[in-house]
Amino acid sequence: MYRFLLTPRWWGINVFVLLAIPFCVYMGSWQLSRFEARVDDQRTAEAQADSARTEAPRPLAEMLPVDKATSGKRVTASGRYGEQLLVPDRELDGRRGFYVLTLLRTDGGRTLPVVRGWLPGTADAAKAPAPPAGEVGVTGALQASETPGDNGVSAQGGLPRGQTGAISTASLVNLVDDDLYDAWVTLDTADSGMTAVPASAPSGTGLDLKAFQNLGYTGEWFVFAGFVVFMWFRLLRREIEFQRDAELGIVEPDTLASPASASPASASPAASASADQDTDVEASTPVR
Structure with a gap:
């Protein structure tokens, strides 16, 4: 049932997901580090101001x-x-x-x-x-x-x-x-x-405002990472449901997603009959 994961289409989806998630996590962590650095600067500035009064x-x-x-x-x-x-x-x-x-x-x-x-x-x-x-x-x-x-x-x-x-x-x-x-x-x-x-x-x-912008960007990047995972599972579920419906004959197999559907052995009888009629017509046409 999961053989569709080896198709070129799903290879592209999987590679994108495997690259997007670490990138989003990295960017979120970097923005968080920027916010934490500003918090440390705030504490340092306050301590420096206190010491400056007595120095x-x-x-x-x-x-x-x-x-x-x-x-x-x-x-x-x-x-x-x-x-x-x-x-x-x-x-x-x-x-x-x-x-x-x-x-x-x-x-x-x-x-x-x-x-x-x-x-x-x-x-x-x-x-x-x-x-x-x-x-x-x-x-x-x-x-x-x-x-x-x-x-x-x-x-x-x-x-x-x-x-x-x-x-x-x-x-x-x-x-x-x-x-x-x-x-x-x-x-x-x-x-x-x-x-x-x-x-x-x-x-x-x-x-300041820039510090809270860093905190907001942190949340956005982690949300993006979760959204990528959510969409991957949603696409996977839809593909599994489609494969089950195709096995039950509820829908016709997707010729673009299923390589086997494009092979001559899987061609429908109507298509074979149409091809035979075209061959007979070509054979009966006199050559001038």
């Missing part, structure tokens, strides 16, 4: 460039405050407001963007307190340049003069002529009655 700050130059290991670490820098910008549409403790971003021209000759604090309401330069004059020293959490569209960072353009949507070198280089660090700092203690902005986890870590 002594280090000079800025020792912590560059910013990566997952240095993001959130406390650093120190000194210099003079220069131009001030506002970063609108930033949320803190469930309220909308804006960051006050001031450029610190360090003693090393480069400029460091410093978030001095957060204020509620619409971004307004009149609300932002002026930066301290003269030589200042700052201490805060080191942060990597933001990417528009991630972690609530606005990607809108056409902002008024004196405002920027993202705290990044790519955005600020179009607004100022200074040689900028590819990093920024949020102060431990905000200036002039503003609220300090907490450090955020580096991009690509934590349980």
Whole structure:
């Protein structure tokens, strides 16, 4: 009854199933590993943030460039405050407001963007307190340049003069002529009655939307593997039922699925009689 499994058609089906199932399982396992890696990154970032609060700050130059290991670490820098910008549409403790971003021209000759604090309401330069004059020293959490569209960072353009949507070198280089660090700092203690902005986890870590997309893809690949198995058993069952019906004479054997049905010995009497009549007609036709 199961001899049909040796036909070319079923050979193709079986090979496809044997290749598809391991592939789906592999892809599902890979997506699951990506999700688990993001969970580990989240735990590492939380532990790093906790330890950063108790660690002594280090000079800025020792912590560059910013990566997952240095993001959130406390650093120190000194210099003079220069131009001030506002970063609108930033949320803190469930309220909308804006960051006050001031450029610190360090003693090393480069400029460091410093978030001095957060204020509620619409971004307004009149609300932002002026930066301290003269030589200042700052201490805060080191942060990597933001990417528009991630972690609530606005990607809108056409902002008024004196405002920027993202705290990044790519955005600020179009607004100022200074040689900028590819990093920024949020102060431990905000200036002039503003609220300090907490450090955020580096991009690509934590349980964000991408992490849950990995988890969803994991389920999809395992569902695909189960669907392949289900369809194989369904096709097998239908083929067995067809073979039984053919043996009982309920249906005619499928000439494409059964090689034996195409042999001369299995030809029907009507087909043989028709072939004999054609032969007789050809034989009785005179040759001219």
